[in-house]
Amino acid sequence: MRYCLRDRRFLRCHQSFLVNMDHIKQIGKQFLLSNGDYVPIRQRGVKPVRQTYIDYIASKSAVL
Numbered sequence: 001m002r003y004c005l006r007d008r009r010f011l012r013c014h015q016s017f018l019v020n021m022d023h024i025k026q027i028g029k030q031f032l033l034s035n036g037d038y039v040p041i042r043q044r045g046v047k048p049v050r051q052t053y054i055d056y057i058a059s060k061s062a063v064l
Contacts, residue, residue, distance in 0.1 A: 008056065013041045013049045021056050 011019050017039050019031060026032040027050055031039045041049050 011049065011052055011056075013039060013045075015042065021053055024053060027053060 005018070009020050009022055011021050013019050013031060019033070019039055023034045024031045025034050027041075029046070030041055031053075033039060
């Protein structure tokens with residue numbers, strides 16, 4: 001099932017994972033979440049996924 005998610009907090013970082021960016025604590029080759037879980041980032045999309053996260057954090061900072 002494919003659908004459009006309008007809440008910009010969520011990021012599809014891998015075919016099997018949708019992540020709430022408010023819960024990402026660290027980025028590397030995978031995301032470390034606030035609950036201690038690691039979530040992989042798709043290999044072919046590391047740069048755009050990481051950039052989307054960085055842009056999201058920057059936009060949150062600009063609002064505060």
